[in-house]
Amino acid sequence: MSVLSPGTLGEALGILAKDHAATPLSGGTDLLVHWPVRLEAHERTYLDLSGVNELKAHTWTKRDLVLGGRTTYWDIVGDSQAAREFPLLVAAARVVGAIQIQTRGTWAGNIVNASPAADGVPALMAYGAVVVLESTAGREEVPLDRFYQGYKKMSRRPDQLIVAIRIPRRSYDVQVFQKVGSRRAQAITKVGLAITRSDLGWRVVANSVAPTVCRCHAVEHMLESKVPVSSPDGFFQGLERDISPIDDIRSTAEYRKIVLSRLIYFELRGACDWIT
Amino acid sequence: MDSVSVSFTLNGEPQGLTVPPAERLLGTPRYRVGLTGTKEGCGEGECGACTVHLDGLPVNSCLVLTAQVRGQSVETVESRKPDTLEPFLAGGATQCGACTPGVVMAASWILEHPELLRTHNTRELMAGNLCRCTGYDGIVDSVTAALTRNRRA
Numbered sequence: 001m002s003v004l005s006p007g008t009l010g011e012a013l014g015i016l017a018k019d020h021a022a023t024p025l026s027g028g029t030d031l032l033v034h035w036p037v038r039l040e041a042h043e044r045t046y047l048d049l050s051g052v053n054e055l056k057a058h059t060w061t062k063r064d065l066v067l068g069g070r071t072t073y074w075d076i077v078g079d080s081q082a083a084r085e086f087p088l089l090v091a092a093a094r095v096v097g098a099i100q101i102q103t104r105g106t107w108a109g110n111i112v113n114a115s116p117a118a119d120g121v122p123a124l125m126a127y128g129a130v131v132v133l134e135s136t137a138g139r140e141e142v143p144l145d146r147f148y149q150g151y152k153k154m155s156r157r158p159d160q161l162i163v164a165i166r167i168p169r170r171s172y173d174v175q176v177f178q179k180v181g182s183r184r185a186q187a188i189t190k191v192g193l194a195i196t197r198s199d200l201g202w203r204v205v206a207n208s209v210a211p212t213v214c215r216c217h218a219v220e221h222m223l224e225s226k227v228p229v230s231s232p233d234g235f236f237q238g239l240e241r242d243i244s245p246i247d248d249i250r251s252t253a254e255y256r257k258i259v260l261s262r263l264i265y266f267e268l269r270g271a272c273d274w275i276t
Numbered sequence: 277m278d279s280v281s282v283s284f285t286l287n288g289e290p291q292g293l294t295v296p297p298a299e300r301l302l303g304t305p306r307y308r309v310g311l312t313g314t315k316e317g318c319g320e321g322e323c324g325a326c327t328v329h330l331d332g333l334p335v336n337s338c339l340v341l342t343a344q345v346r347g348q349s350v351e352t353v354e355s356r357k358p359d360t361l362e363p364f365l366a367g368g369a370t371q372c373g374a375c376t377p378g379v380v381m382a383a384s385w386i387l388e389h390p391e392l393l394r395t396h397n398t399r400e401l402m403a404g405n406l407c408r409c410t411g412y413d414g415i416v417d418s419v420t421a422a423l424t425r426n427r428r429a
Binding site for chain 2: 001002003005025027028029032033034035036042046048050051074077094097098099100101103104184185186
């Protein structure tokens, strides 16, 4: 095993350009779980980003909130502007693990770890976030809702690093975040939901109900078209097309579908007069 | 690569160590420096028994490589004055003791940053510290008592 510790982004990208097997490491809250017994993980080369300070800060520009590649959940929990403009990011950050995870875990790591249960991703996707990838060959932007192609499959080449996550500043009149787990902290999500409505329309994003965190396009279409819904089961017609939940140690496919339809129904009933 | 050199401060003392790249921050104070206060519970970032402060923020030391803390400040429970424990002793906030070092590090962070309570409550701030004896009321009451004591002081 080796740990390479570049001091600048340029050095980090230079290493990735040469060694495509190097695994970027920042907060370690996924990579180091049960570390002593995961001997196969000790055979790899890690690119430790702890010294790459230019990736740490998040910045507000006129048009965007830009998270750095190393920006943590806690960085956003502590930003009062984020609480006002992007409350779903703060709500999501506060239910990732507990404080000790929030102070280390990064938004970019949550994206590239590509867990279907990732709690930071639904809120980012509901806000139309864009993943900014960089390599020695240049920069590329990929909208987060087109970043995943399947379970743990994503649009990141091994020589690319997520250097930023760009979140456009828009005004929203509906913003919903819900996480259902066995307890409030330290729980892996059984069913999760983020919803926004802006000038660009509805975005409904769910986690733990498909191989990737996913937009629920059929449900979005039901909302855009104001399809009358008069019971909690009313969203099944959209969800049947949008999600493919499974039975696993944390929950069942049936529970996930039923709970997700109820979360959408009860969260939106007050905001939409066609949901009764 | 068989080893990496790392310099950081541990409880205010500069350390220059050569460690295997796979060594976790949890193991360095315990097995290399002889500070055994920091405990391993779950090894997966859930129980908080291994909580230390890294550049002033509580982290699970089981999820950090020592090679990552170059130039940073690490504080373990041994850095805390004995009177930090007073409210815990008075309130019966420790039973078997396995979680206590981590609990003390999470609690002392709250006590040092009471402004956290403007946005969070004590239970949320301490949700990352599991007590296998389930002595949560004693722990939360003791933190509350310590906050009150500090406000009066």
